[in-house]
Each structure stands twice: as structure tokens, then as C-alpha cells.
Amino acid sequence: MTSLDTRSPRATARRAELLDHLVELMLAEGFAAFTLDELARRLHCSKSTLYGIAASKEQLVVAGVKRFFQRATTAVEEQAAAPADHRERISAYLLAVAAQLQPASPTFFADLAAFAPARDIYQHNTRTAAARVQRLVAEGVAAGTIRPVHASFVGTAVAQVMAAIHRGDVRAATGLDDAAAYRELADLVVAGVAPR
The missing domain is CATH 1.10.357.10 (Tetracycline Repressor, domain 2)
Structure with a gap:
């Protein structure tokens, strides 16, 4: 599990990669039933990494959409x-x-x-x-x-x-x-x- 330093180019690339994987997951399975814990597990990252993208599950869904x-x-x-x-x-x-x-x-x-x-x-x-x-x-x-x-x-x-x-x-x-x-x-x- 990795966390995300939002200042580096590597972090920007990692954020885009995570969002792309999130989109694939959402398209295949929807998003309402997922918890942040499950999303972190499925995306192979930490919850803090997800919080680096968005402050809540709802905001993460909006970012993915x-x-x-x-x-x-x-x-x-x-x-x-x-x-x-x-x-x-x-x-x-x-x-x-x-x-x-x-x-x-x-x-x-x-x-x-x-x-x-x-x-x-x-x-x-x-x-x-x-x-x-x-x-x-x-x-x-x-x-x-x-x-x-x-x-x-x-x-x-x-x-x-x-x-x-x-x-x-x-x-x-x-x-x-x-x-x-x-x-x-x-x-x-x-x-x-x-x-x-």
C-alpha cells in the first residue's frame, strides 16, 4: 500500500493511474456498494492515498465519473x-x-x-x-x-x-x-x- 505525495510528477502520474483503475472498476461494478476500505484494497493502495485524491468516497466517485x-x-x-x-x-x-x-x-x-x-x-x-x-x-x-x-x-x-x-x-x-x-x-x- 502506498500513500500519495501530491507534489511530485510521479505522484501526479500515480493519481491518474489510480483514477483510471477506479473508472474501470466503477464501469464494471458500479460504485454505490463500495467502501473506501474496499476501494483501497481493490486499487492496491492505502486509504490515505485515496484521501490524497478526494476527501470522501463521494468526492472520489465524482472524480472518477x-x-x-x-x-x-x-x-x-x-x-x-x-x-x-x-x-x-x-x-x-x-x-x-x-x-x-x-x-x-x-x-x-x-x-x-x-x-x-x-x-x-x-x-x-x-x-x-x-x-x-x-x-x-x-x-x-x-x-x-x-x-x-x-x-x-x-x-x-x-x-x-x-x-x-x-x-x-x-x-x-x-x-x-x-x-x-x-x-x-x-x-x-x-x-x-x-x-x-
Whole structure:
């Protein structure tokens, strides 16, 4: 078991490594049932090391959820930047969101929904993603690669579906997990904006 001196570059790297391992654990098993003692044991560190990252289990969960969405956002933006065609970029963006959510277990999503600070982070990222799709649609309309649709409407519709995915409404109605629902959303949006 190691403790964490937060001033050194090694400590910064160790903190990032611990957060990455915490994210993997949370995605696989959720986070509500864990105690700090168990997290320290599972992450092979001391509780004081965890306290060096966050002052409480709740703050540690928030740090882990933020880390997950920061990494996911970077990966999604990298994948969406590659295609030149706007419809392909929208598809790449939403499929990348699906890929990033794929490792998340139902327990993780249930814990996320039940813990307000983590839920707020997810909701913020969902709104940001919907706004990003709206910008991609607007850019495509302006470039003439997407038929003239109302970008704000598409963005609002995407936001509503994303919110329904987040709330579990889509899973309850269709049986689709979040990642599969995002793949279906990508197909729907891309087909909806295709030139006639």
C-alpha cells in the first residue's frame, strides 16, 4: 500500500493511474456498494492515498465519473474529427459515444442515476453531446452536405432521446442498453439528414 505525495510528477502520474483503475472498476461494478476500505484494497493502495485524491468516497466517485467523461469526450472528438462528410461525422460522433458507454454496466448506470452529483455530470455531458450534434448538423447544412433541416430542432430531438437513454426510458421500452441506443440514434439522425 502506498500513500500519495501530491507534489511530485510521479505522484501526479500515480493519481491518474489510480483514477483510471477506479473508472474501470466503477464501469464494471458500479460504485454505490463500495467502501473506501474496499476501494483501497481493490486499487492496491492505502486509504490515505485515496484521501490524497478526494476527501470522501463521494468526492472520489465524482472524480472518477469526471475522469471517465473527460477521457470519453477526448476519444469521441478524435473519432468525429476524421470524416470529411458531415453525415459521416455525425455518425462517427454518436457511434463513438456508444463505444465509450459500451463498457459501462447496468449497475454503473443505476448508481449514476441514484447519486445526484454523478448524475449531474452525466446530464451535463449529454447536453454537451446534443449541442455538438446540433453544430455538426448546422455545419453540414451550411456546407450543403446535409439537406436543409432545422439544426436546433435536430439538436433538441437528439437531446431528448439522449435524456431518455440516460433516464433508462429507452432501455425499459426497448431492452436496448445505452450503447446500443446511441447506435440506433446515430442511424436515425444520419438517415434523417440525408440529402433527398
